[in-house]
Amino acid sequence: MSYHMSIDVERCKGCGLCIAVCPQHVLELSEEVNPLGYFPVFQARPDDCNHCALCCMMCPDVAITITEVVDDTSAQA
């Protein structure tokens, strides 16, 4: 079973609260601005993410979502 973490770049205001709470230091601020004029956060080291959801919990703008990815190969078997 795998999980997919997505960050809504348009919602993110680049406050950096998620970066501070991430135990695996996965997140960093981007150098490109989003449509609101903020520097949004992105997964700099996505392989380190263990989907603890602390960043989601801390995000004031509910910009981070973690969904379960349905494995196609196991579904066919």
Add this chain to the structure above:
Amino acid sequence: MPKTFKKPEALSDQKTHYCPGCTHGVIHRLVAEVIDELGVRGRTVGIAPVGCAVLAYNYFTFDFLEAAHGRAPAMATGIKRVRPDLIVFTYQGDGDLASIGMGEIIHAANRGEKFTTIFVNNAVYGMTGGQMAPTTMPHQRTTTSPFGRDVADVGMPVKMAELLSALQTPGYITRQTVIKPKHIVRAKKAIKQAFTYQLEGKCFSLVEVVSTCPVNWGMTPLDAIKWTEETLLPYYQLGDVKTPEN
């Protein structure tokens, strides 16, 4: 530990107008999650204050009203008395509840009105531009106290939770914060408890949430969290101040 996370249904898709790093968004989400978990979204009415959360009706997918400055508890009293089956809550800031709305909240709590108040205490007037609030800390600089709050002149910050718990009427009064994930978990539990007491028709409930205001404090969001921990929390101590059992 949950491995998935998504926006609660009671929260709308609208982007919030709050400043970056403002914890209003976290508190909105906790309220929405509790409403979803209790399954009462169809019969919930929220009441917005005057203050930063004045536009809160844009962010929730249930009925919302906007009260005159500080008068949200009066409005909630009316709605709850006419329709006791509804779940009514007010969402107020410290400039709204602890200042101009002091009379309304004290009498609503003293009458034991069966609604819930979410009181967001960030020690400053946010929307109007960072003026000194009744909850501003001693020596804290604001636009109307540029040399810091002078305690000899304007007194000490008001501890609303303790003040309201001095009333003899039973109630649930608690103080929480949302500056770290562990606090967020506790705050959600407290909000759920407050709504549960309301569902049972038991008592008045108030959850004070010590919050941050990075822009008006003149700090980065992370410094604001640190300042909250070092300055606000020793004065505004966390925990249940009053429960209906005692």
